Amino acid sequence: MEPISPLGTPDQSLLDRLEHALIAGRISRRGFMRAAAAAGLAGSSLHVLADELDAIRANQAERARKLQATYDYIVVGTGSAGSALVGRLAAARPNASILVLEAGDWDTAPSVMDPSVWFTNLGTERDWKDVAIASTSTNNRAIPEHMGRVVGGGSSINATIWARPFKADLEHWAAESGDKAWGYEHGLSIYRRVENWQGTPDARYRGKSGPVWCQPAANPHPLAPAMLAACRSLNLPVLDDQNGAREEGSGGFALMNQIIRDGRRQSMARSYLYPVLSRKNVTLLVNTHVDRLTFAGNRATGVEIASASGPRRVQARSEVILCSGGINTPKLLMLSGIGDEAQLRSHGIKTLVHAPEVGQNFQDHLLHGGCIWEPKEHIPHRNSAANAAGFVKSQASFDSPDVNLVQIELPYASDVVGKRYAPPNTSWALCAGLVAPKSRGELRLKSANPADRPIVDARFLSHPDDVKALAYGIELARDIGNSAAMRDYVKREVAPGQKLTGLEMENFVRDGATTYFHQAGTCRMGKDDKAVVDAKLRVNGVKNLRIADSSIMPRIASVATMASCVLIGERMAEILTQRS
Ligand SMILES: Cc1cc2nc3c(=O)[nH]c(=O)nc-3n(C[C@H](O)[C@H](O)[C@H](O)COP(=O)(O)OP(=O)(O)OC[C@H]3O[C@@H](n4cnc5c(N)ncnc54)[C@H](O)[C@@H]3O)c2cc1C
Numbered sequence: 001m002e003p004i005s006p007l008g009t010p011d012q013s014l015l016d017r018l019e020h021a022l023i024a025g026r027i028s029r030r031g032f033m034r035a036a037a038a039a040g041l042a043g044s045s046l047h048v049l050a051d052e053l054d055a056i057r058a059n060q061a062e063r064a065r066k067l068q069a070t071y072d073y074i075v076v077g078t079g080s081a082g083s084a085l086v087g088r089l090a091a092a093r094p095n096a097s098i099l100v101l102e103a104g105d106w107d108t109a110p111s112v113m114d115p116s117v118w119f120t121n122l123g124t125e126r127d128w129k130d131v132a133i134a135s136t137s138t139n140n141r142a143i144p145e146h147m148g149r150v151v152g153g154g155s156s157i158n159a160t161i162w163a164r165p166f167k168a169d170l171e172h173w174a175a176e177s178g179d180k181a182w183g184y185e186h187g188l189s190i191y192r193r194v195e196n197w198q199g200t201p202d203a204r205y206r207g208k209s210g211p212v213w214c215q216p217a218a219n220p221h222p223l224a225p226a227m228l229a230a231c232r233s234l235n236l237p238v239l240d241d242q243n244g245a246r247e248e249g250s251g252g253f254a255l256m257n258q259i260i261r262d263g264r265r266q267s268m269a270r271s272y273l274y275p276v277l278s279r280k281n282v283t284l285l286v287n288t289h290v291d292r293l294t295f296a297g298n299r300a301t302g303v304e305i306a307s308a309s310g311p312r313r314v315q316a317r318s319e320v321i322l323c324s325g326g327i328n329t330p331k332l333l334m335l336s337g338i339g340d341e342a343q344l345r346s347h348g349i350k351t352l353v354h355a356p357e358v359g360q361n362f363q364d365h366l367l368h369g370g371c372i373w374e375p376k377e378h379i380p381h382r383n384s385a386a387n388a389a390g391f392v393k394s395q396a397s398f399d400s401p402d403v404n405l406v407q408i409e410l411p412y413a414s415d416v417v418g419k420r421y422a423p424p425n426t427s428w429a430l431c432a433g434l435v436a437p438k439s440r441g442e443l444r445l446k447s448a449n450p451a452d453r454p455i456v457d458a459r460f461l462s463h464p465d466d467v468k469a470l471a472y473g474i475e476l477a478r479d480i481g482n483s484a485a486m487r488d489y490v491k492r493e494v495a496p497g498q499k500l501t502g503l504e505m506e507n508f509v510r511d512g513a514t515t516y517f518h519q520a521g522t523c524r525m526g527k528d529d530k531a532v533v534d535a536k537l538r539v540n541g542v543k544n545l546r547i548a549d550s551s552i553m554p555r556i557a558s559v560a561t562m563a564s565c566v567l568i569g570e571r572m573a574e575i576l577t578q579r580s
Pocket of ligand 1: 076077078079080081082101102103104122146147148149150151152153154155157158159160161162163288289290291323324325326328329332516517518519548549550551559560561562563565
């Protein structure tokens with residue numbers, strides 16, 4: 001499978017606008033080429049891109065005209081896992097018809113394709129705009145829980161970091177599911193076929209011919225090597241690669257891996273989905289919200305989608321697969337009668353399967369904002385503004401690191417910390433992250449109306465060990481940021497500015513907590529009958545319904561979650577096509 005051709009061009013935002021217009025059928029291929037040539041964007045790769053986009057547009061327009069009442073598979077969501085699943089399934093089953101439904105629009109906005117402005121998508125129509133409700137454990141702060149609502153899902157608006165799970169994460173999933181196909185060695189074989197790795201070749205750990213382009217941060221900000229030098233000076237391990245051997249070890253610092261090619265984001269949609277959108281067996285409907293699932297007895301028969309003329313139904317001959325993400329998937333199950341009976345009854349929803357764990361076990365990583373320094377001289381951020389990071393254990397006995405330190409080339413601060421310390425715009429941050437949280441939250445329906453967002457009761461920092469782990473990370477971030485190796489980049493420490501202890505530290509942790517937007521765990525995979533899905537990702541209690549997205553993680557992977565979701569999408573495709 002060849003991913004769509006990337007282009008590094010002098011005027012990418014014009015190109016993005018043209019892409020959007022071509023794919024939406026507002027301009028012709030000839031109009032695209034004429035406008036691109038007038039703007040000085042020429043070259044043979046532009047013809048290839050125009051051909052690919054035009055083929056997708058023509059095919060998808062025809063598919064939409066010939067919409068069927070029944071498809072073999074219906075996939076809900078085109079995020080990290082959904083794109084991987086559809087890309088593999090469509091190629092392996094050319095005779096099976098696949099309907100792919102995405103609530104968001106195409107991914108051609110300039111802010112999607114340009115990784116340096118990824119954060120400008122937050123709060124726009126490309127974001128579901130959820131917020132975790134205030135709790136005493138976050139000093140009564142409500143915390144935003146952004147999620148991608150666009151083709152590519154999170155992979156189209158995220159910070160582009162490609163981080164593979166630790167061996168301990170996958171071994172835990174294998175033990176919980178009772179299936180060693182979820183374990184590390186098989187996971188590693190999947191990543192070798194997934195990656196198109198651009199760093200130093202490494203036959204055991206890295207793949208070279210897969211659909212996902214990833215590279216070590218290109219031309220990183222000078223803060224990144226300075227931070228790595230600071231780590232060496234403090235005897236913290238510095239690794240050649242942020243993935244690979246790191247997964248089997250106990251942590252270390254390195255340049256990040258990013259899904260950026262010639263300055264443009266290579267989302268999972270671009271990597272997996274686009275290459276199959278000109279196939280006759282794939283129909284993608286964008287701006288199409290799935291409201292609920294339909295059933296005949298306990299067999300899933302299809303979906304009900306919102307349309308201007310009222311609810312419309314489409315049937316699945318074989319299976320419905322939910323790839324709608326850590327918040328929307330449990331919401332869809334509950335709206336369809338799969339959830340805790342008492343909760344469903346309180347909203348007037350008839351219970352099909354009493355499944356009390358749907359929406360439970362909510363987990364996310366916490367990013368503390370933060371520890372902030374004012375530089376002597378401002379150097380604008382590069383790539384996705386985060387180019388170096390590291391993993392450490394706050395306690396030696398842990399099976400893998402629980403703390404992630406992320407350098408951010410911007411004054412990253414929570415609402416409260418930002419107000420209290422007012423960092424200058426030129427500042428940079430070294431944020432402590434909690435990647436193995438012990439706190440667990442839950443999702444509840446707000447109402448039976450599919451248009452209402454659910455209640456995200458995250459209960460962040462409700463477990464005291466999570467506060468201790470972040471306090472450890474903050475101390476370490478200050479040691480690194482204030483070390484001699486960083487002196488060229490430091491005029492003064494802005495926040496917290498002094499050693500904190502006791503209640504002061506605890507409050508700094510609680511006031512600074514924000515999330516990485518890695519919602520997971522709400523439809524737990526397990527071998528016990530209380531689990532929401534089994535090892536083959538089948539929803540317990542019903543037939544012909546599976547889930548493949550971040551919600552199935554029994555315990556959240558201790559790294560940024562896109563690559564783990566790709567693994568889940570790849571596993572789903574394996575299960576469906578090889579019955580393995
Ligand atoms: C701002 C931000 C920054 C991040 N940074 C990173 C990073 O740098 N590295 C990293 O590894 N991870 C990062 N993540 C997390 C990562 O992107 C997600 O964990 C991952 O994309 C989740 O994959 P998924 O397949 O579970 O769901 P998603 O990627 O969220 O995809 C779900 C899709 O389903 C669609 N959908 C949902 N409900 C419906 C419905 N009812 N009908 C139709 N369609 C529906 C959504 O619109 C979406 O497109 C970030 C996330 C965000 C939001």
